[in-house]
Amino acid sequence: MxxxxxxxxxxxxxxxxxxxxxxxxxxxxxxxxxxxxxxxxxxxxxxxxxxxxxxxxxxxxxxxxxxxxxxxxxxxxxxxxxxxxxxxxxxxxxxxxxxxxxxxxxxxxxxxxxxxxxxxxxxxxxxxxxxxxxxxxxxxxxxxxxxxxxxxxxxxxxxxxxxxxxxxxxxxxxxxxxxxxxxxxxxxxxxxxGRKTLRELKMEGEAIANLKLYADGKVGVSSISAAEYEKHGANKNDTEALASLPRDIDGVVAGAFLTERSPGEIRVNLRSRAGCSVQPVAARFGGGGHAYAAGCTLKGVTMDEAVRLIASELEKAAGTGRSYGESYGI
Ligand SMILES: [Mn+2]
Known part of the structure; x- marks a missing residue:
C-alpha cells in the first residue's frame, strides 16, 4: 500500500x-x-x-x-x-x-x-x-x-x-x-x-478546418469562434474533448485549442508532449495547470491576435520539445 x-x-x-x-x-x-x-x-x-x-x-x-x-x-x-x-x-x-x-x-x-x-x-x-x-x-x-x-x-x-x-x-x-x-x-x-454527439463531431470538423501548423510542424493551433458555436447551436461543452486535437498530430510537440467564450474573451487549452512544458506559457497569461496540460484565459483580444500570440509563445516552448517518436525512441 x-x-x-x-x-x-x-x-x-x-x-x-x-x-x-x-x-x-x-x-x-x-x-x-x-x-x-x-x-x-x-x-x-x-x-x-x-x-x-x-x-x-x-x-x-x-x-x-x-x-x-x-x-x-x-x-x-x-x-x-x-x-x-x-x-x-x-x-x-x-x-x-x-x-x-x-x-x-x-x-x-x-x-x-x-x-x-x-x-x-x-x-x-x-x-x-x-x-x-x-x-x-x-x-x-x-x-x-x-x-x-x-x-x-x-x-x-x-x-x-x-x-x-x-x-x-x-x-x-x-x-x-x-x-x-x-x-x-x-x-x-x-x-x-466511447461516445460523441453529432454536434460534437461537427465542432471537431470546424476545429480541423481552423487548424494551423507552425515551427516546421512542431506547433499546432486550432480555434472555435463564437460565430462557429452559434452556427451549430453548440456551446463549450460540445468542444471539451477537442483540447488535445492539435497536439495529437504527428510531429506536433505543443498544441493549443482556443475557444471564444464571449467577444474578446478567449479560453486557451494547452497540451504538449514529453520534454516540452506548456505550464509556463499558461502562467505567463495568469493561468496554470500541469507541465503537459495547462490553460489560461485571454481578455481584450481578437481570435486572430490570440492565435498569433499563443503560436509564438508555443514556438519558444517547443524549442526543446521532442515529437512522439523522438520521445519514446520508436
Ligand atoms: Mn486533475
Missing part, C-alpha cells in the same frame, strides 16, 4: 460537515474525486455535499451525481477544494471561500494548495483521484463499489486512459484495485470516452 500523508483526510473525517468545492468546467478527475470523497465521508458520518459553479456538462452525466449548483455552503464547517490549484478556479464560489477560515485542499496542480489552511498537493500524481484512493487506502477507509467507480473515472480520464507520462506502475495498481472493488473498466471507459 502506498504511504501517504492522511492528515487532510483525517481533518475532513473529524469535521461535523464538509463542502467539497470543484473547479469551473469540472472534468472527470475533479468530479469523480469529489464524489468519491463525498461517499467516503458520508459513509463515515460526515455531512458532505459537492458544489459546482455551473450545471454539469452532459458529458459528465454518467450518473445522477446529486451535486449542488452554486448553492449556499455557509452552513458547512469545512470547505475543501478538490483538484483546484488556485482559489480563482472555483468561480463565483471564490468570495465565500476566501472569507472562510476552516479550509482544505487536495490537489495535483503545480504550485497548488497554498491558499488553504490544510492541504495535500502532489504535482507528481497524474490524478487527484489517485491521491484520494491512496488516502482512503492508507487510512483504512472502506471503498464502496460506487466510490471505486468514481475514482476509476477520475484516474482514467486525467491519465488519458493511462497513456500520459504521469502514469506509473502505482497508478495501474490503483486502477486494478478499483476494478477488484467493483469498477467495470470497460463500461466506464465506454461511457466516458
Amino acid at each position: 502506498a504511504r501517504i500523508d492522511t492528515s487532510v483526510l483525517r481533518h475532513l473525517l473529524a469535521s461535523e460537515s464538509v463542502a467539497l468545492l470543484t473547479h469551473v468546467n469540472p472534468d472527470w478527475d475533479c468530479l469523480g474525486s469529489s464524489l468519491a470523497l463525498r461517499e467516503a465521508l458520508r459513509e463515515n458520518g460526515v455531512r458532505c455535499d459537492v458544489f459546482v459553479d455551473e450545471p454539469l456538462s452532459p458529458r459528465l452525466s454518467v450518473w445522477d451525481t446529486g451535486v449542488i449548483v452554486y448553492g449556499d455552503f455557509s452552513g458547512y464547517a469545512c470547505l475543501c477544494c478538490v483538484d483546484v490549484g488556485d482559489p480563482s478556479r472555483v468561480g463565483r464560489m471564490g468570495d465565500a471561500l476566501s472569507a472562510h477560515t476552516d479550509t482544505a485542499c487536495i490537489d495535483h496542480h503545480l504550485g497548488g494548495g497554498g491558499f488553504a489552511a490544510v492541504s495535500y498537493v502532489d504535482a507528481a500524481s497524474p490524478a487527484t483521484g489517485e491521491i484520494i484512493f491512496d488516502m482512503l487506502e492508507s487510512a483504512g477507509i472502506d471503498i464502496s463499489k460506487r466510490t471505486a467507480e468514481y475514482l476509476y473515472c477520475a484516474i482514467a480520464s486525467d491519465t488519458g486512459s493511462f497513456r500520459y507520462c504521469g502514469t506509473t506502475a502505482h497508478t495501474m495498481r490503483a486502477a486494478a484495485r478499483l476494478m477488484e472493488l467493483g469498477a467495470d473498466a470497460t463500461a466506464l471507459c465506454d461511457a466516458l470516452f
Whole structure:
C-alpha cells in the first residue's frame, strides 16, 4: 500500500460537515474525486455535499451525481477544494471561500494548495483521484463499489486512459484495485470516452478546418469562434474533448485549442508532449495547470491576435520539445 500523508483526510473525517468545492468546467478527475470523497465521508458520518459553479456538462452525466449548483455552503464547517490549484478556479464560489477560515485542499496542480489552511498537493500524481484512493487506502477507509467507480473515472480520464507520462506502475495498481472493488473498466471507459454527439463531431470538423501548423510542424493551433458555436447551436461543452486535437498530430510537440467564450474573451487549452512544458506559457497569461496540460484565459483580444500570440509563445516552448517518436525512441 502506498504511504501517504492522511492528515487532510483525517481533518475532513473529524469535521461535523464538509463542502467539497470543484473547479469551473469540472472534468472527470475533479468530479469523480469529489464524489468519491463525498461517499467516503458520508459513509463515515460526515455531512458532505459537492458544489459546482455551473450545471454539469452532459458529458459528465454518467450518473445522477446529486451535486449542488452554486448553492449556499455557509452552513458547512469545512470547505475543501478538490483538484483546484488556485482559489480563482472555483468561480463565483471564490468570495465565500476566501472569507472562510476552516479550509482544505487536495490537489495535483503545480504550485497548488497554498491558499488553504490544510492541504495535500502532489504535482507528481497524474490524478487527484489517485491521491484520494491512496488516502482512503492508507487510512483504512472502506471503498464502496460506487466510490471505486468514481475514482476509476477520475484516474482514467486525467491519465488519458493511462497513456500520459504521469502514469506509473502505482497508478495501474490503483486502477486494478478499483476494478477488484467493483469498477467495470470497460463500461466506464465506454461511457466516458466511447461516445460523441453529432454536434460534437461537427465542432471537431470546424476545429480541423481552423487548424494551423507552425515551427516546421512542431506547433499546432486550432480555434472555435463564437460565430462557429452559434452556427451549430453548440456551446463549450460540445468542444471539451477537442483540447488535445492539435497536439495529437504527428510531429506536433505543443498544441493549443482556443475557444471564444464571449467577444474578446478567449479560453486557451494547452497540451504538449514529453520534454516540452506548456505550464509556463499558461502562467505567463495568469493561468496554470500541469507541465503537459495547462490553460489560461485571454481578455481584450481578437481570435486572430490570440492565435498569433499563443503560436509564438508555443514556438519558444517547443524549442526543446521532442515529437512522439523522438520521445519514446520508436
Ligand atoms: Mn486533475
